Amino acid sequence: MTIIVAGVVVLVLGILAQVLGWGAEHHEAAGHAAAAHGAAHEEGSSVLIKRILVSLWHSNLFFLGVSTIGTVFMAINYVAYAGWSVMVKRISEALSAWVIPGGVIMLLVFFIGRHDIFHWTHDGIMDKLVNGKPNPHYDEIIAGKSGFLNLPFYVIRMVSYLVIWGAFSWKLRQLSLQEDLNGGTYWFHKSITASALFLVLYAVTSSMAAWDWVMSVDTHWFSTMFGWYVFASWWVSGIAAIALTAIFLKQAGYLKGLSSNHLHDLGKLMFGFSIFWTYVWFAQFMLIWYANLPEEAVYYNQRLGGFEGRYTGLFYFNIAINFVFPFLGLMTRDAKRQMIIMKIVAIAILCGHWSDFYLMLMPATLRGENGFLIEIGIAAIFLGAFLILFTRRLASASLVPVNHPFLDESIHHTT
Incomplete structure (x- = not known):
């Protein structure tokens, strides 16, 4: 609740700054550039309303993606017959608590603010x-x-993605709770079957969601790698959220079976997929730069020097916090086994990929009228609400799935 209150305070400060024009002279040149760029089709809402709507879309998109990764992580470990992850399984289950509320918010924001976003x-x-x-x-x-x-097909797709993600998140959670109550391997094998189907559907729907919810904001621009790019950002953020929660629970006296070996594996995933995200980022950038086609290059022109350079610093910060920092921080084996280092890197990854989505959305929507106070305030409100649902689900069942067939393997896991 404290985080929500802090978010409201920052949001109010951001609204006051926008209404009273604090720093307006700094934005004047960028504002003129933005007006020239977008006047032909601009509609309706004031810049303030537009910033709020875009920020709601941005933060909800990020938290919804991280929430869904909880189910994806659990499903991958089921179909892989992985035993090491059983100790953090309930954390990944709890992450999915935001899928349904986030889906409802996404639909509401789309219907209310679609003209300001798309x-x-x-x-x-x-x-x-x-x-x-x-x-x-x-x-x-x-x-x-x-x-x-087109609106009917778009809404049908959006609802389909959200229903699939929400239904499988709920199903896998229920199977897990039944396993706790009844034991045996029946629920485990049912979970494997559901997970295999979910992963096939998620592979398609996550890429399409990236096209619909992020890439179609830049309607003229396209990239065949963009689905992978958005998934990589969601995935490494989800792993960081699981690792961070596991560390906090361990330090609070819970998850006594969690060892440095589990942290090591989570650290390897954070390290490896930070590199994977960078690979996709670089491949997309390099191919667009090399071809130098106007309909593709506009994306990077906006972010590198466009709008009086308003996004240039964030562009380079994005690479530093999402690649350089995790790469150097988790390079050694010992670093992945140290709670303090893992905690710092996980927080950096979560903040960094929130800013990654900021960079994906703001140049095409707000152009030179962007800011940070309103956006950070709304992000804090979402974080507080997300943590309320997340912690309630964590507290609603045993933190250790007591009848999971691989529990003993996870307890004695070594790397």
Whole structure:
């Protein structure tokens, strides 16, 4: 609750700063550039309302992705017959507590603020003629994508993703609780079957969700690697959340079976997938830079020097915090087994990938009118609400799945 209150305070300060124009002279040049860039199709809401709506979309998207990774992590370990992760299984189950509330918020924000977030939703933008006359707002590129980017099909896809993720998260949780009550291997094998189906569906829906929820914000731009890029950001953030929670529980006197060997494996996942995220980042950047096609290069032009350089510093910070810091921090074996180092790196990864989503969304929506106080305040409110649901689910069942067939293997796990 303290985090929510702090978030509200920061949000109010951010709103006051926007309304009273604190720092307006600093933003004036960028604001003119933004107006020139976006005046042709700009609609409706003031910059303040738009910042709030985009920030709600941004933070909810991040927390929803991290929440879903709890189910993905659990499912992967089921189908792999992995024993080491049993000690942190209940943490990954609890992460998924945000999937359903996050899905509801996502739908509400989309219906309320879609015109401020998604350029392609503006009325008439795909109509070449209006009343028999040429439409000045017609966009040929967006019109060419109308078979995919249209409201009914988009909403159907969004609801499908959320229902699939929510249903399998709930199903795997229920199977786990039944296993606690009844023992035996029946529930374990049922969980494997459900996990295998979920992973196939998630592989498709997570990439499509990345196209719909993030890439379609930059409607003219596209990247065939973007689904992997967003998944990598979600995945390493989810692993960091699991590791951080395990450390806090261990330090609070819980999870007595959690050892440095479990931390080592979580550290290897954080280390390895920070590198994987960087690989996808670099491959996407390098191919776009090398080809230098206008419809692709615009994405990086906005983030490297665009809008009076408002995003340039964050662009380089993104690489430093999401690659350089985890790479150097977790390079050695001993570092992955030290709680304090793991804790620092996990927090850095979570903050870094929240800023990664900020960089994905803000240049295409707010352009040069971006800021941080409102965005950080809303993120803190989401974090507080997320932690309430997360901790309640953690407390609702044994922190150790007592009848899991691989529990003994996890207790005696060594690396």
